[in-house]
Amino acid sequence: MSDRLPLLVTSNLPQLKPSLAPPSESITKTDNLDNFPWEAGTAFISYGLQIGIRVNDPDVLIGLLDYLPPGWEPSPLPVVDKLYSLIVGSGNQYHLLYDEEGELERTTELDGVLHALDSHLRLWIGASVQDLLFVHAGVVAWHNRAIVIPGRSFSGKTTLVAALVKAGATYYSDEYAVFDTNGLVHPYPRPLSVRQGKRDMPPARWRDRIRTCPVTELGGKSGTKPLSVGLILSAQYQSGAQWHPSLISPGEALLALLDNTIVARIRPQFALSILAVVVSDTLAIQAKRGEAQDVAVALLQQLEQWLIANS
Amino acid sequence: MIPVARSKKLLIQELGEEVIVYDQERNTTHCLNSLAARVWYCCDGQNTVEDIAKILEEELEIPLGESVDLRGTVSRIVNELESFHLIEEYLLQPTNEPKISRRRMMKKAALVSAFAMGALFPTIKSIVAPAPAMASSGPPRTTRPPRTTEPPRTTRPPRTTEPPRTTRPPRTTRPPRPGREEETED
Numbered sequence: 187m188s189d190r191l192p193l194l195v196t197s198n199l200p201q202l203k204p205s206l207a208p209p210s211e212s213i214t215k216t217d218n219l220d221n222f223p224w225e226a227g228t229a230f231i232s233y234g235l236q237i238g239i240r241v242n243d244p245d246v247l248i249g250l251l252d253y254l255p256p257g258w259e260p261s262p263l264p265v266v267d268k269l270y271s272l273i274v275g276s277g278n279q280y281h282l283l284y285d286e287e288g289e290l291e292r293t294t295e296l297d298g299v300l301h302a303l304d305s306h307l308r309l310w311i312g313a314s315v316q317d318l319l320f321v322h323a324g325v326v327a328w329h330n331r332a333i334v335i336p337g338r339s340f341s342g343k344t345t346l347v348a349a350l351v352k353a354g355a356t357y358y359s360d361e362y363a364v365f366d367t368n369g370l371v372h373p374y375p376r377p378l379s380v381r382q383g384k385r386d387m388p389p390a391r392w393r394d395r396i397r398t399c400p401v402t403e404l405g406g407k408s409g410t411k412p413l414s415v416g417l418i419l420s421a422q423y424q425s426g427a428q429w430h431p432s433l434i435s436p437g438e439a440l441l442a443l444l445d446n447t448i449v450a451r452i453r454p455q456f457a458l459s460i461l462a463v464v465v466s467d468t469l470a471i472q473a474k475r476g477e478a479q480d481v482a483v484a485l486l487q488q489l490e491q492w493l494i495a496n497s
Numbered sequence: 498m499i500p501v502a503r504s505k506k507l508l509i510q511e512l513g514e515e516v517i518v519y520d521q522e523r524n525t526t527h528c529l530n531s532l533a534a535r536v537w538y539c540c541d542g543q544n545t546v547e548d549i550a551k552i553l554e555e556e557l558e559i560p561l562g563e564s565v566d567l568r569g570t571v572s573r574i575v576n577e578l579e580s581f582h583l584i585e586e587y588l589l590q591p592t593n594e595p596k597i598s599r600r601r602m603m604k605k606a607a608l609v610s611a612f613a614m615g616a617l618f619p620t621i622k623s624i625v626a627p628a629p630a631m632a633s634s635g636p637p638r639t640t641r642p643p644r645t646t647e648p649p650r651t652t653r654p655p656r657t658t659e660p661p662r663t664t665r666p667p668r669t670t671r672p673p674r675p676g677r678e679e680e681t682e683d
Contacts (some may be wrong), residue, residue, distance in 0.1 A: 309629060309630065312629075313629045321632075322632050338631075338632070435515060435528070435530070436512050436513055436515065437512050437513075437515035437516075437517055437528035437529075437530070437622070438528055438622060440510075440512060440517055440528065441517075441526060441528050441622060441623075441624050444526055444624065444626065445624050445626075445627060445632075446627070446632050447626075447627070447632055448629050448632050449629065450524075450526075450626040450627055450632065451524050451626045451627070451628055451629070452629065454508055454519045454521070454526075454626065455508050455519075458508060458510040458517060458519060459510065462510050462512050462517070465512070466512070466513075
């Protein structure tokens with residue numbers, strides 16, 4: 187990753203597009219940030235959006251590389267649509283993360299502030315890209331059709347995706363199903379975010395236990411081409427649950443996807459029109475599921491049988 | 498009483514024999530199965546519950562002598578539609594013209610199937626559409642959702658007039674991290 191560092195560091199500090207600057211009544215805020223002694227910065231493009239990050243410690247840029255969205259490219263221009271400001275504290279000082287609207291995170295742990303940046307960045311991209319629909323879901327491919335597992339955080343998506351990859355499926359995402367207007371799902375192949383630790387750990391500590399895991403570490407590979415969806419699984423983890431999936435209707439599958447769609451409220455018409463295409467020719471099931479490795483093989487067989495029956 | 502389907506501030510997406518309705522006032526989404534959709538489409542200001550039951554009776558081709566409480570089923574579905582704010586009003590007299598022009602035929606097989614299911618299961622399923630941050634991943638401490646369109650901007654001054662604060666005690670009481678633990682669901 188560090189070989190990409192020269193691409194990441196820009197000679198000019200990134201700055202927000204003037205049209206996106208905060209209004210005059212809150213100019214003090216940006217003045218304060220703009221007057222901070224920034225040491226380095228980066229501007230990059232992701233899904234057509236220009237994003238900038240400025241830091242007071244150039245060394246932190248190396249750590250940032252692990253948190254940038256998949257497929258990012260350096261931007262030739264320092265003028266950006268979104269500007270993050272990261273102040274790295276020394277010793278016991280807080281690390282602070284801001285965007286143009288104010289403080290986003292304050293923590294003494296560098297990993298924590300980088301995770302917050304990662305989380306906010308993903309959400310902002312998912313909400314801001316105009317021609318793609320971001321649905322919070324795990325995605326793998328099997329026989330050229332995608333298996334989409336919508337679900338919120340801590341619903342077990344990554345664990346199931348990892349088990350599916352180990353069972354032979356191709357990795358697409360453990361974060362977003364990215365749909366185009368034709369209903370095809372595109373890869374969002376960032377390393378899997380595997381959480382470690384016990385379930386009863388306080389929520390505030392969860393992110394401290396996230397370990398990024400490249401798909402190759404699981405013996406798998408990432409997909410590269412957009413696919414139509416073959417199976418939608420609405421599953422909830424339940425310890426010891428037996429695998430007894432039941433069919434759900436296309437409408438119910440659409441609700442399961444919409445329930446995890448970033449722009450469901452912001453652009454419902456856009457979301458509905460794409461999701462209607464997505465669910466129109468898919469197998470959709472729901473189930474309580476036990477251990478991921480027990481479910482993965484059954485799931486792949488289920489899709490395979492459905493594809494044969496519908497071929 | 499003549500139920501009239503609501504038509505304002507709704508986005509409607511037909512999906513085979515189901516109908517998805519997005520309520521822009523409440524940010525809720527409803528999935529109407531074919532039976533509920535058929536009843537809803539019949540609520541056009543022309544039909545009483547009895548009239549709708551007769552329409553369904555003809556469409557379902559229920560054999561003579563078979564005892565089916567269609568009126569009760571329609572009444573229950575209309576109540577369900579009302580509870581989801583999909584019935585706008587009830588009239589005493591039919592309107593001269595249908596108040597909406599969404600009435601359409603459903604496939605008989607889908608109607609029969611939905612009718613059979615409708616006696617046992619809800620005919621409408623519903624969710625509250627998530628706000629961006631709710632549908633996002635990441636730790637629960639993730640702060641406010643991103644600005645996407647043109648939300649109101651805060652005027653609160655930033656807390657950056659000085660270098661990073663050190664007045665609050667650093668978190669030094671955290672127990673040391675143990676080694677690798679079992680992986681759990683994320």
